[in-house]
Amino acid sequence: MVLVSLVLTAVLLISAGGLGLLLLVPLVWLCGVVGHAERHRVVALSGRRVDPPARRVQPLWRRLLFDQHAWRSTAYLVLHAMWGAVTGWLMLIGLSQTLLVLGAPLLGGRLPDGGYSLFGWLRIEGTTQIATAWTIALVALLVMPLLAHLVTSVDVMLARWLLGRDERKVVEHLSARVDTLSESRREAVDSVEAERRRIERDLHDGPQQRMVSIAMTLGMAKEAIHRDPDAAAQLVDEAHRSAKEAIVEMRHVARGIVPPILADRGLEAALPALAARAAVPVSVEVRDVGRLDPTTEAIAYFVVSEALTNVAKHSGAQHAEVVVTADGEQLTATVTDDGVGGADPARGTGLTGLRQRVTAVDGTLDVTSPEGGPTALTATLPLRTGRSLR
Incomplete structure (x- = not known):
């Protein structure tokens, strides 16, 4: 992956001027794809989840030119290439020198004083030099895994910083969202209560009054039906009209809840x-x-x-x-x-x-x-x- 980062970094530097600018957008997009693969590699190495930065809803051209994930991935690959090249070279030199010292008795020739000579230029002469060289080599061999772990840890931190989300901002965003949702839920409860009072008021002022009037009109018609049938019929007609008006008012109240259509x-x-x-x-x-x-x-x-x-x-x-x-x-x-x-x-x-x-x-x-x-x-x-x- 370091080699891939080096190649992409070199191409990006070449593309930074002249006609190479035309390649910048697809290269940055490619860096975003490689960054996605890098997150999976970091998860496999460290076992720690690396969530991608949140994407904003924006037009295609803005996503291509200003996509946060792609540009952060580009920055990561450039830094990863430099960090990997330097630390990899140093680790390779240290490991090779350690193995050469430890393998001198097998690979090199014996000197008259009991020392060793490797390839004609690496000479370990005398008991003191041999003991010192072997001690340093053994210590280096023991420390090498710790150094490799340190290098990997720095790589993981770099990946979490540039390829992952800012944990502080995530916490702040979630806290703000909790506050907003709590306030909106409180307002929703208030809104429901206000709606209930409105329905109660509309029913009381409209259909309920109509129903009382209809009941009184029908009561008067019942009393007049034997004494004055014509007047009773008029009262029944009036109650019928009031009943239809009450139905219309009920529909208006219901429309304030959910319209039938x-x-x-x-x-x-x-x-x-x-x-x-x-x-x-x-x-x-x-x-x-x-x-x-x-x-x-x-x-x-x-x-x-x-x-x-x-x-x-x-x-x-x-x-x-x-x-x-x-x-x-x-x-x-x-x-x-x-x-x-x-x-x-x-x-x-x-x-x-x-x-x-x-x-x-x-x-x-x-x-x-x-x-x-x-x-x-x-x-x-x-x-x-x-x-x-x-």
Whole structure:
């Protein structure tokens, strides 16, 4: 592997100028591949796991030119080549000299004073020199495995530093993620409680009052049915109308939970129906989304619904656009309008509640709304492994 590193380092140096720059991108990519193999070698040597650096989602051209893993692998291979060449040469010289000294009685010729001569230039003369040389050689032979282990340890540390993840940053990132998730879970509980109170209030103020009125009307009709059949019939008709109005109100309350069209047909049918009821003209584009798990569909629907409500109330827009896409790992819903802009989540306008809904499932909500417009709201929701094709 040191030889491979030396070859790649030499080619990289040659490619650093002139037309060789054209080879730089494929060579850096090749270094990334070799770095991947190096991680497995380090794991086999040390038994310690080396996780690759986290990759960012970015366009192909940026991955080719600025891929962190490939450039870190390139730096590792250059340092590994220099370290391996120097330490390998020193270890080879030390081991060969040690073996020559220890093998002198077998390989060399005897001198008149009892010493040895190897190849005519290495002479060990006298008992003192022989004892000293053998002592040094034996010590070197015993120390050599320790030196080899030290060299390997430095190589492993170099690999973990450049080919692996920064453990400190990983811990900091995980700590931040734990804090974020804890906060989002708390906000989710608050959101559920607020939703429960809303449903309770809507039922109390609407359908429940209707039902009380219907019961009273039917009671009066029951009392008047023998005395004044025509008046009783009018009261029954009034109760019938109130019952139908109560059904409509119940549907409105239920729509605030899960619209039937969303549960039955998914986002591709529910979002155009939602846009048709909006106060401003809305164009909708849903690209190859299909059926998703109910939670993701519901959150995406209510994000779009609340965003369109904000457009109608606050933006002064003449037109809005909804675009929903899915790439297998995440769902992205974007709502843009041509209004006056200036939307700020810190001022409320429903954006705080939307952010709580989205972060509760580990999603993100981004709002771009300069003064004068346009406003773009983008919600990104993670998709569960395997789509729920109901």
